[in-house]
Amino acid sequence: MDPIVARLAEVKSRIAAAEREAERAAGDVTLVAVSKTFSADEVRPAVQAGQRVFGENRVQEAQGKWPALKAEFPDIELRLIGPLQSNKTREAVALFDVIETVDRDKLAAELSRETARQGHSPRLYVQVNTGLEPQKAGIAPREAAAFVARCRAVHGLSIEGLMCIPPAEGNPGPHFALLAGIAREAGVERLSMGMSGDYELAIAFGASSVRVGSAIFGHR
Numbered sequence: 047m048d049p050i051v052a053r054l055a056e057v058k059s060r061i062a063a064a065e066r067e068a069e070r071a072a073g074d075v076t077l078v079a080v081s082k083t084f085s086a087d088e089v090r091p092a093v094q095a096g097q098r099v100f101g102e103n104r105v106q107e108a109q110g111k112w113p114a115l116k117a118e119f120p121d122i123e124l125r126l127i128g129p130l131q132s133n134k135t136r137e138a139v140a141l142f143d144v145i146e147t148v149d150r151d152k153l154a155a156e157l158s159r160e161t162a163r164q165g166h167s168p169r170l171y172v173q174v175n176t177g178l179e180p181q182k183a184g185i186a187p188r189e190a191a192a193f194v195a196r197c198r199a200v201h202g203l204s205i206e207g208l209m210c211i212p213p214a215e216g217n218p219g220p221h222f223a224l225l226a227g228i229a230r231e232a233g234v235e236r237l238s239m240g241m242s243g244d245y246e247l248a249i250a251f252g253a254s255s256v257r258v259g260s261a262i263f264g265h266r
C-alpha cells in the first residue's frame with residue numbers, strides 16, 4: 047500500500063476513536079489533509095483513496111497544483127489555511143472553496159468586493175491569534191467577536207467558523223478552549239483547530255475540522 051494511503055487510514059481511525067472518546071457523533075469531524083509542499087502526483091493517491099478535503103497555505107502553489115485535480119474530481123474541497131494578501135484575493139476566491147484566514151478589515155472588504163464580482167463566495171473562517179504571537183497572522187482574541195460582527199454587518203460576509211494555530215511550544219488545550227469560547231460569544235458554528243501533533247486533543251475541545259499534514263504526507 048502507498049505509505050500516504052496507509053497513514054491517511056491511520057489518521058482517520060484515530061479521529062474516529064477521538065470522536066467516540068469525546069462522545070461525539072461518528073463523522074462529526076472533517077479531516078483537512080494539508081498537502082502544502084507536496085506535488086499533485088504525491089497527493090493523487092490520497093484523492094484516489096477517497097480523501098476529498100485538502101488544505102494549502104499559499105495561493106500560488108495551489109494554483110499550480112489543484113485546478114487539474116479539481117477538474118478530474120469535482121467534489122474536492124480546497125481550503126486556504128495560510129495568510130492571504132489582499133492583492134491575491136481574486137485568485138483565492140476563484141480557486142478555494144473555503145478561506146480560513148480572514149483576519150482584518152482590509153481583507154474582508156476586498157473579499158466582499160471580489161465575491162460580488164465573481165458571483166460566488168468561498169465559505170469563510172476568521173483566524174484568531176490565540177497566543178498573541180507577533181510572527182503569526184490572525185486577529186487578537188479580545189477583538190475577534192467584534193471583528194466577526196463587522197464582517198457580517200459592515201462587509202456583508204457570512205462567517206462559518208474560527209481558526210487558530212496555537213504556539214508551537216506548550217499545551218495547546220487552553221488555546222482550543224479560548225477559540226471555542228470566542229465562537230460562542232461571536233455566534234459562530236465551526237472550529238478549525240488541531241494539527242498532526244494535537245488533533246485528538248482538539249477534537250476533545252470541540253474541533254469541527256482538523257488540519258493534518260505531516261502525519262499523512264510525511265516530513266516537509
Ligand SMILES: *Cc1c(COP(=O)(O)O)cnc(C)c1O
Nearest residue numbers: 080103127241242257258259260
Ligand atoms: C502546515 C499547516 C498545518 C499542518 O501541520 P502538520 O503539523 O504538518 O500537521 C496545519 N495548519 C496550518 C495553518 C498549516 O500551515
